[in-house]
Amino acid sequence: MPEFEQLLEATIRHVESLKAEGVLTLPVDQAVVGELMRPLVRSAPRGSQSPPRHEGVGRAFPSSQAGPASSEFDGERLTGEAKAQAIVHLQERAMACVKCSHLVRSRRNVVFGVGTHDAELMFVGEAPGMDEDAQGEPFVGKAGQLLTRIIETMGLSREQVYIGNVLKCRPDTPGRRYGNRKPTPQEMVTCRPFLMEQIRIIQPRVLVALGATAVEGLMGVSSVAITRYRGEFRELKGIPVMPTYHPSYVLRNQSLPIKRQIWEDMLKVMARLGMPISEKQQGYFTPPKR
Numbered sequence: 001m002p003e004f005e006q007l008l009e010a011t012i013r014h015v016e017s018l019k020a021e022g023v024l025t026l027p028v029d030q031a032v033v034g035e036l037m038r039p040l041v042r043s044a045p046r047g048s049q050s051p052p053r054h055e056g057v058g059r060a061f062p063s064s065q066a067g068p069a070s071s072e073f074d075g076e077r078l079t080g081e082a083k084a085q086a087i088v089h090l091q092e093r094a095m096a097c098v099k100c101s102h103l104v105r106s107r108r109n110v111v112f113g114v115g116t117h118d119a120e121l122m123f124v125g126e127a128p129g130m131d132e133d134a135q136g137e138p139f140v141g142k143a144g145q146l147l148t149r150i151i152e153t154m155g156l157s158r159e160q161v162y163i164g165n166v167l168k169c170r171p172d173t174p175g176r177r178y179g180n181r182k183p184t185p186q187e188m189v190t191c192r193p194f195l196m197e198q199i200r201i202i203q204p205r206v207l208v209a210l211g212a213t214a215v216e217g218l219m220g221v222s223s224v225a226i227t228r229y230r231g232e233f234r235e236l237k238g239i240p241v242m243p244t245y246h247p248s249y250v251l252r253n254q255s256l257p258i259k260r261q262i263w264e265d266m267l268k269v270m271a272r273l274g275m276p277i278s279e280k281q282q283g284y285f286t287p288p289k290r
């Protein structure tokens, strides 16, 4: 284990023992916090930086933009260098976050997000799984590969959108080495401010929430039945949100009607963004004519 992680582990154990003894506040010098954050920022995992806007994004999203010109998120709308700096600063804070001590102990990476900070379309999942935790990038496992195929079928690339999760750390699975678990409502409430700040900075024109848990975490609602909730735009502070299935659900239910449903949701997203939709795209996953 690298020296910094050993130090962090020891610090967390010490703080937890103080908390168990009833110590609720600790004086910490800002300069010390800054120094502690430095190694984390340098070792930001692959894919977690927001790359600059890519050529071709403008072609995918024509200037006759559907959707709101501005959202109701507080604060000024950032552009250019200020936007890039804001997202890097937020990432630094997330990388140093130790709010959920049980997740800090088990995580290998803080999975912040990937894509361009100028994205007009942002996908939100529930939390990193084992593959994402290992690689430090959201949606890289089998479900991630399917999401990439969906994005490409829409005529876009992963670099032209932004992909993040409600929870930035992998939900722990005590006693199990493999498998993933859903984030708890409490974990999502704790981490949600990072997501909301990401959205405030990026200001996408459309959000896509992948699966019931992501809908609940993103919208702050509970007990969502995704089969009934999906397919109709909702709104988060002025930004249209399309709830749809999580790609892992589609992997488990490979029927034509399910594939068609998630694709119809994406067609609605494309229409909302004013993207061109070909006849071929319109017809994907329709039942063969007899």
Ligand code: SF4
Pocket (backbone or CB within 6 Å): 094, 097, 098, 099, 100, 101, 103, 104, 110, 167, 168, 169, 190, 191, 194
């Ligand atoms: S899940 Fe979010 S709030 Fe909890 S430790 Fe990770 S970054 Fe911090």
